[in-house]
Amino acid sequence: MSKSYDKQVDVISNINVTIEPGEFFVLVGPSGCGKSTMLRMIAGLETITSGTLKIGDQVANHLSPNKRDLSMVFQNYALYPHLTVQQNITFGLDVKKVKKAAQRERAAEVAKMLGLTDYLKRKPRELSGGQRQRVALARAIVSESPICLMDEPLSNLDAKLRAHMRTEIRRIQRKLGITMIYVTHDQVEAMTMGDRIMILHEGKIQQVGKPIDIYNNPANPFVATFIGSPPMNLAYSDVDKKASAIVIGDILRLPVPPEEVISIPEYQLIAGIRPEHLRPALKDTPEKDKLYVVVTNVEVLGNETVFSFKLGTNEWMAKWSGQWHIDIGDSIPILIDYGAFCLFEARTGDLIKKPTDLGNSVFGKEVLV
Amino acid sequence: MTLLEKPGIWKRTANGRTALLYLLPSILLFSVFVFYPMFRTIYLSFFLTDQNGDAAIWVGFENYSYLLESTAFINSMKATGLFVLYTVPIGIILALFFALLANEKLRGIGFFRTVYSSTMGISVAASSVIWLFMFNPSMGMFNRLLSLLNLPQIQWLLDPQWALLSVSISTIWMNIGFSFLILLGGLQNIDEHLYESSRIDGAGYFYRLRRITLPMLSPTLFFIITISLINAFQSFGQIDILTQGGPSASTNLIVYSIYREAFINYQFGTASAQAVTLFIIILIVTILQFKLGERRVHYQ
Amino acid sequence: MTTSLPKKIWIYFLLIVTSFLVFFPVMYAFLISFMTGPELLQGKFLPQSFSLDNYIKVFDRLPLLNYLLNSFIVSVSVMLGQLAVCSLAAYAFVFIQFKGRDFIFFLFISTMMIPWEATMIPNKFTIQKLDWLNTYQGLTLPFFALAFGTFLLRQHFKTIPKELHEASQIAGLSKFAFFRRVILPVSKTSLVTLGAYGFLTTWNMYLWPLLITTNKSVRTVQIGLKQLQSLETGTEWGVVMAGVIVVIIPTLLLLFLGQKQLQKGLTQGALK
Incomplete structure (x- = not known):
């Protein structure tokens, strides 16, 4: 199954992507980026101005929504208020003239999977938000369509329930092997649920890929700040080829290995570093590698500590694990490693240097940091 | 592709x-x-x-020029104008007063709401028959009341000086139910928090009425004024039953006049000219209401 | 909100006095309906006994049962007709995108500015030419289309989330099936409001039945009242009032049952 996408209008343009069968594909972006529009075009609820949409091998541009063999879960669930949970679940089957007995059987099965068995006789308004969400999910699953579209299905739930439903949706999707196309504005949802994610901004694709690849190697400054919390710290930078160094935010001067400096172009750059890569300077750190920063804000979150400081005109944040006794106004030595930086070309936003691999691995019984 | x-x-x-x-x-x-x-x-x-x-x-505009010269038609227009003037303002003020009373959260308020709105369920014909008896010169309760108070008797529907007023009183009563229902609905749509915050500021009842209730109610008031005006111009049943346009044509309201001209005198031309006049009047009222309303009404 | 006791007493006092005055004519008619001629002449306020003589007489004097049935048939037909015609139109205005929608909508609005009385002369002749005088269709059909009703329902349909429409599109529901299986059941409350309004106004209609009915075959109770009132002389007012009470009971009951609903629905339709 494949979908190719091209559209030349204001809202969405130049989308070209293939979604693999059985994949959990997440469309993520800030509100108004066109992600819902795209989902609705796949569903057939909005017309495609130009380009082709293929479902499987079939061109689907002018197919009516019900002929596309897909199901959809809406943000407000779109449950029929006058029907019971049971009737809501079987509504689509009833329209397709499935036999009553088969309808009941399938509904019972799905209800059991989602823990709705006790609520089948109730009306939607007698259910809690989480239960309604499950009914919407059940309605999508019961149709046995190979593709399921979800439009911000969790945004009306509270944080705890949302975390729970994330794993549940993921579990069901794996179990049934459905192709899931999932729209959200929440980057945490995208990171935790997606096999692959697509980041959209102002109707254009910013990046498509595995969540961790996108986190580590963001294609441009927008992706860098959109994915990850707190966002990646950015600052305008210039390279000084003679001194083999880079000047970040007019203040911080870092040496660059001579073999690398050659590959850096000489126009203006944007340097970016993840907050967790701004590490505390240790006792035996040579004084010349330390950078003293004045703390402007501190948040101690129990298992980690986030503090901000000014680097030139930019406000940066650092995230250290564990609890740190830091007060506003303290001057703290931190360690900044050139290797952890991304570099983007300022004008185009293209990534020109990836950070070196900073992930930790486990080999056998030994932990390698 | x-x-x-x-x-x-x-x-x-x-x-x-x-x-x-x-x-x-x-x-x-x-x-x-x-x-x-x-x-x-x-x-x-x-x-x-x-x-x-x-x-x-x-005949071209002759029907119209005939109407403009006809004292009967001019009288009918005058009577209609007076009738509107008598019924609309008083009717709305009364309905508003009842709606404010019935909007208080008290035990048994539902009963009072039902009573106030009850006249909406009573047809024009039925109300007119009831009022016809109440205005009855010998047996009706109005004259009995007057004689109890040792006041001179009034020929409510037979005296040209009183007939229009009498019809107006009964009409006010007939229309109160509907106006009440609409105004009460409007009052209940006002956000309770507005009152709570004004109470915290220490505003008194009449201050709240003037500064919160009436401005917030203005779209509803605007609507009910328009409807009442249009309804008043269209009154027919009460005239047909109470006075048949008399005495001496003092209650010959425009719709009744059209009806008589067309279906009793068979003068469809002049009746049509009157109907067009009615249409224009209602058009003007509606347009005026919208023009004025746009500027003055506070919409949420 | 709490209200102080003196204020409460004051409000109750006003409520009781004014509601008594408002309801007085109905109570008065009710009491009169039990009185005999001599009692009336004496100017009594309470009848001596609550005998049903006057009620029996009024059914004798007039084919009142026939009229009641006519009124009922006419009111129910108009009610159902309005519900069908208005809900179809409102559905098209809300759920179908088409060229000229605003223009047609404007046409609908403009009908509210044309008073029914200004068009009654040609309408009467239309019915006459169709040979529909003294028929139910002549009494009812002209009132099936109602701009106000279309607005009322349109307002309500607009509050239905568009996702319901989309969900049923994905399920493969046709437009009409969506209308019948989702929109109508979901809008039950507004349909009830419009239905009650339609029934009430039709039951109380006066001028049109006066023009269209010339004999008792389809004549409605309102015209019956006029007949009754003009037939009776002097002392038979008790019988007339009995007729009045019989005629107003159905609508009063309807109003008592549906007052809350009607008030909510009408304000909504009026203001949004």
Whole structure:
């Protein structure tokens, strides 16, 4: 199954992507980026101005929504208020003239999977938000369509329930092997649920890929700040080829290995570093590698500590694990490693240097940091 | 881009055709019973007609100039104007007063709401018959009350000086139920928090009434004023039962005048001219209301 | 909100006095309906006994049962007709995108500015030419299309989330099936409001039945009241009032049952 996408209008343009069968594909972006529009075009609820949409091998541009063999879960669930949970679940089957007995059987099965068995006789308004969400999910699953579209299905739930439903949706999707196309504005949802994610901004694709690849190697400054919390710290930078160094935010001067400096172009750059890569300077750190920063804000979150400081005109944040006794106004030595930086070309936003691999691995019984 | 043929005109107008199907009953009925007769009325108003209401002789604006010179018609217009003036303001003020009372959260308030709105459920014919008896010179309760108080008797519906007033009183009563219901609905739509915050600021009842209730109610008031004006111009049943336009044509309101001209005197031409006048008056009232309303009404 | 006791007493006092005054004519008619001629002449306020003589007499004097049945048939037909015609139109205005929608909508609005009385002359002749005088269709059909009703329902349909429409599109529901299986059941409350309004106004209609009915075959109770009132002389007012009470009971009951609903629905339709 494949979908190719091209559209030349204001809202969405130049989308070209293939979604693999059985994949959990997440469309993520800030509100108004066109992600819902795209989902609705796949569903057939909005017309495609130009380009082709293929479902499987079939061109689907002018197919009516019900002929596309897909199901959809809406943000407000779109449950029929006058029907019971049971009737809501079987509504689509009833329209397709499935036999009553088969309808009941399938509904019972799905209800059991989602823990709705006790609520089948109730009306939607007698259910809690989480239960309604499950009914919407059940309605999508019961149709046995190979593709399921979800439009911000969790945004009306509270944080705890949302975390729970994330794993549940993921579990069901794996179990049934459905192709899931999932729209959200929440980057945490995208990171935790997606096999692959697509980041959209102002109707254009910013990046498509595995969540961790996108986190580590963001294609441009927008992706860098959109994915990850707190966002990646950015600052305008210039390279000084003679001194083999880079000047970040007019203040911080870092040496660059001579073999690398050659590959850096000489126009203006944007340097970016993840907050967790701004590490505390240790006792035996040579004084010349330390950078003293004045703390402007501190948040101690129990298992980690986030503090901000000014680097030139930019406000940066650092995230250290564990609890740190830091007060506003303290001057703290931190360690900044050139290797952890991304570099983007300022004008185009293209990534020109990836950070070196900073992930930790486990080999056998030994932990390698 | 191989299989992408542009959908044909038949397919592109599919929505329009479906919509037309759904709208067809309304459009058909409106055409036959609203638009066609409106144009027909305008057309007839330029003719003298025969018994079957068909146009016979073209007379141009003569029907209108005849009306403008006819004292009967001018009287009828005057009576209609007075009638509107008597019924609309008092009716709305009373309904508003009742609605404010009935909007208090008290035990058993539902009962009072039902009583206030009850006149909406009573037809014009039934109310008129009840009031006809109450105005009865010998047995009616008004005159009995007067005699109890040793006041002179009044020929409510038979005295040209009193007849219009009497009809107006009964009309106010008939219309109060509907106005009350609409105004109460408007009051209940006002956000409770506004009152709570004003109480915290220490505002008194009348201050709240003036500064919160009335401004927030203004769209509803605006609506009910328009409807009441239009209703007043259209009054017919109470005239037909209470006075038949008399005495000495003092209650010959415009719709009754049209009815008599057309279906008793068979003068469809001049009746049509009167109908057009009624239409224009109502048009002006509605347009005026909207023009004034746009500026003064506070919408949420 | 709490209200102080003196204020409460004051409000109750006003409520009781004014509601008594408002309801007085109905109570008065009710009491009179049990009185005999002599009692009336004496100017009594309470009848001596609550005998049903006057009620029996009024059914004798007039084909009142026949009229009641006519009124009921006419009111129910108009009610159902309005519900069908208005809901179809409102559905098209809300759920179908088509060219000229605003223009047709404007046409609908404009009908509210044309008073029914201004068009009654040609309408009467239309019915006459169709040979529909003294028929139910002549009494009812002109009122099936109602701009106000279309607005009322349109307002309500607009509050239905568009996702319901989309969900049923994905399920493969046709437009009409969506209308019948989703929109109508979901809008039950507004349909009830419009239905009650339609029934009430039709039951109380006066001028049109006066023009269209010339004999008792389809004549409605309102015209019956006029007949009753003009037939009776002097002392038979008790019988007339009995007729009045019989005629107003159905609508009063309807109003008592549906007052809350009607008030909510009408305000909504009026203001949004």
